[in-house]
Amino acid sequence: MSGKTHVQTTINGEHTDFLCEPRQSLLEVLRDVVGLTGTKEGCNDGNCGACTVILDGRIVTACLVLGVEAEGAEITTIEGIASGGILHPIQQAFLENAALQCGVCTPGFILASKALLDENPNPTEHEIRFWLANNLCRCTGYDKIVRAVLDAAATMQEV
Amino acid sequence: MKDFEYANPTSVKAAVDLLSDSWGNTEVLAGGTDLITSMKQGLTEPTRLVSLKNIKKLQGISKKKGTLQIGAATTLSALAANGDVQQHFPALVTAIEGIGSAQMINVGTAGGDLFQRPRCWYFRQGYGLLGVYEGKSLIPEGDNRYHAIFGNAGPAYYVNPSSLAPALIALGASVSVVGDGGEREIKVADLHTTPSNTGQREFSIEPNEIAVAITIPMNGLKNATYEIRQRRGLDWPLVTASVAFKAGSIVSGTNVVLGHVAPVPWRSSAASAALNGKFVNAAAAAAAGEAATRGAAPLSKNGYKVQQVKVAVKRAILAANA
Numbered sequence: 001m002s003g004k005t006h007v008q009t010t011i012n013g014e015h016t017d018f019l020c021e022p023r024q025s026l027l028e029v030l031r032d033v034v035g036l037t038g039t040k041e042g043c044n045d046g047n048c049g050a051c052t053v054i055l056d057g058r059i060v061t062a063c064l065v066l067g068v069e070a071e072g073a074e075i076t077t078i079e080g081i082a083s084g085g086i087l088h089p090i091q092q093a094f095l096e097n098a099a100l101q102c103g104v105c106t107p108g109f110i111l112a113s114k115a116l117l118d119e120n121p122n123p124t125e126h127e128i129r130f131w132l133a134n135n136l137c138r139c140t141g142y143d144k145i146v147r148a149v150l151d152a153a154a155t156m157q158e159v
Numbered sequence: 160m161k162d163f164e165y166a167n168p169t170s171v172k173a174a175v176d177l178l179s180d181s182w183g184n185t186e187v188l189a190g191g192t193d194l195i196t197s198m199k200q201g202l203t204e205p206t207r208l209v210s211l212k213n214i215k216k217l218q219g220i221s222k223k224k225g226t227l228q229i230g231a232a233t234t235l236s237a238l239a240a241n242g243d244v245q246q247h248f249p250a251l252v253t254a255i256e257g258i259g260s261a262q263m264i265n266v267g268t269a270g271g272d273l274f275q276r277p278r279c280w281y282f283r284q285g286y287g288l289l290g291v292y293e294g295k296s297l298i299p300e301g302d303n304r305y306h307a308i309f310g311n312a313g314p315a316y317y318v319n320p321s322s323l324a325p326a327l328i329a330l331g332a333s334v335s336v337v338g339d340g341g342e343r344e345i346k347v348a349d350l351h352t353t354p355s356n357t358g359q360r361e362f363s364i365e366p367n368e369i370a371v372a373i374t375i376p377m378n379g380l381k382n383a384t385y386e387i388r389q390r391r392g393l394d395w396p397l398v399t400a401s402v403a404f405k406a407g408s409i410v411s412g413t414n415v416v417l418g419h420v421a422p423v424p425w426r427s428s429a430a431s432a433a434l435n436g437k438f439v440n441a442a443a444a445a446a447a448g449e450a451a452t453r454g455a456a457p458l459s460k461n462g463y464k465v466q467q468v469k470v471a472v473k474r475a476i477l478a479a480n481a
């Protein structure tokens with residue numbers, strides 16, 4: 001009906017243009033158009049947080065944002081947080097704490113945790129648990145994830 | 160999701176001109192946390208979406224003539240982080256924090272919260288706002304554990320889902336809406352209506368009107384919200400109470416408003432009257448809580464909400480006074 005729209009964004013620091021239909025969510029665009037499949041689809045209705053990305057400095061669930069709404073936006077996905085082959089301290093902490101099993105929720109948890117630590121470098125366990133309330137894990141449970149974020153916070157403060 | 164035209168106007172007037180005068184042909188896109196889900200589920204299938212994202216006038220919070228003006232497209236996280244809101248309107252901050260999701264409050268907006276559609280699972284499963292199947296509502300004999308205990312004589316049994324409305328009503332706030340005929344002011348208390356048939360929506364605005372700002376008087380009322388929830392995560396509360404009153408040696412001007420108990424935010428004049436003229440203490444707060452349950456008529460599975468109303472009102476009053 002309305003064809004495709006040309007959208008200009010910056011994804012993981014790189015200028016990225018794409019064409020999308022208005023009905024395509026940012027999640028669909030990232031995975032199916034741009035080819036960044038690190039962002040996962042869980043519930044597709046905002047409940048599970050698996051598709052969490054950072055949009056203009058704030059975490060959002062990409063399934064509830066339209067691709068066309070991303071015009072001019074800066075987006076960070078899981079592909080954009082390691083640097084030069086070195087894992088981000090949060091990624092490293094998730095590995096060391098075995099804070100994942102199937103891994104579908106992991107990119108969302110890591111991006112939500114990054115947004116927390118960028119704002120609050122030394123959160124309490126309670127603050128971490130409350131902040132991650134919109135990210136669901138159905139296999140590992142949350143203790144290892146929370147410990148990983150606490151470890152990452154400590155590591156990042158040493159640097 | 161069905162295809163639609165995406166319109167991205169930069170002025171309120173242009174946005175109004177793009178809207179249809181009947182519900183559902185066009186939809187207004189603010190944060191989208193409710194609308195996008197509703198479109199995926201086929202609950203609404205608009206031919207055009209009118210985004211408010213690029214209308215600068217709808218953003219931001221400012222003081223004006225003894226009031227706080229909140230642009231309708233201001234995000235809930237920006238609202239909760241605002242210094243004036245934190246200082247004067249803790250009832251709003253509690254309501255926003257209660258949403259329990261950084262992701263939702265980062266995109267969800269103040270105006271969008273007021274106009275989100277009910278969470279009634281019959282509605283969400285496609286049986287319409289009144290939950291009707293074969294000419295009869297499924298709700299009175301169905302699973303009504305989260306439904307109304309007030310204002311539920313029919314045909315509506317769902318509860319109003321807004322997080323902000325009870326607090327805004329308690330604080331005496333109003334909403335400016337713009338349509339074809341210009342701008343008008345509606346008290347938040349008059350914003351929600353109970354439909355009598357499935358073609359209607361539950362708002363007192365027209366399909367081609369847009370909320371542009373919320374105005375809250377800054378008149379020093381003590382205020383608080385208390386929510387009763389199953390869990391501290393992303394979910395709607397079971398019952399909430401927002402209260403505002405003028406503190407002195409004795410209380411006056413009390414407003415007690417309940418959320419999630421009726422098709423509209425429920426103003427409890429009995430609870431307000433019970434607190435006026437009293438010193439605030441646990442006994443007075445409990446008496447107001449008791450009064451708030453007057454007239455409750457639970458359905459088959461939601462009698463538990465009556466006790467929750469007592470507790471929520473009592474704790475909100477004590478929190479406001481703390």
